[in-house]
Amino acid sequence: MWGYSDQKVIDEIKESVEMGLPLVVGEFGHQWEEHDNGKIPYKTILEQCYKNEVGYLAWSWGPGNQPQTFLDMTTDGTFDTLRGWGLEVCVTDPYSIKNIAVRPASMLTEPTTEPPVTNIPKGSIAQNKPVFASSTEPGLGNTPEKAVDGNIATRWSSEYSDPQYIYVDLEDEYEIERVYIEWETAYARQYKIQVSDDAVVWTMYIPSTTETEILTIFTLTQKEDM
Secondary structure, three states: OOOOOHHHHHHHHHHHHHOOOOOEEEEEOOEOOOOHHHEOOHHHHHHHHHHOOOEEEEOOOOOOOOOOHHHOOOOOOOHHHOOHHHHHHHHHOOOOHHHHOOOOHHHOOOOOOOOOOOEOOOOOOOOOOOEEEOOOOOOOOOOHHHHHOOEOOOOOOOOOOOOOOEEEOOOOOEEEEEEEEEOOOOOOOOEEEEEEOOOOOEEEEEEEEOOOOOEEEEEEEEEEOO
16 A cells, blocks of 8 residues: 555555455555655554554565665564554554554463364374474474374474475385375475485385365385385
């Protein structure tokens, strides 16, 4: 959103709400150029979003917005360096995130029933075998061995970059009949399955695929170490 007056912002949000449109006012800054005509009524956006019960998404967190570095809300990507309009949006404005954000009621009470914990089918030759991965997302405890611990309530997660890999040493030669993958919501967009006798030379087993159903099962037959 840019170049609009306060009244234009008020009218546009009001009209959208009255039409019953799903609405989030997104990717707005405090200005789109460094002159008076480039100012954006961001405070009005914050206020009107709150009063009309719609979401907003200010932009950009920073650093790194080029060439409009003036849009960066922080100097190093941390809350400690929030500055200018970024500090207003996040903390000091009456309609800042700090002052208006609420947790959904579902997050404030304990669930009445325990979520089911489902184990992978019996007979898995990968369960609790040695696991090696390219990386582990820091601070979450989602270490590689949790990918094959037999409990789908735990998982492995990599760092947020591509490419990544994970492999299991089956410690013997097996005839593989099925590959069973239980995805978390942060699933891979694309992946392939390979096998190896030595973890150096790899043979394609399942070519590159985007199959990411929550439960993905490949049925196949091939004798390999994996």
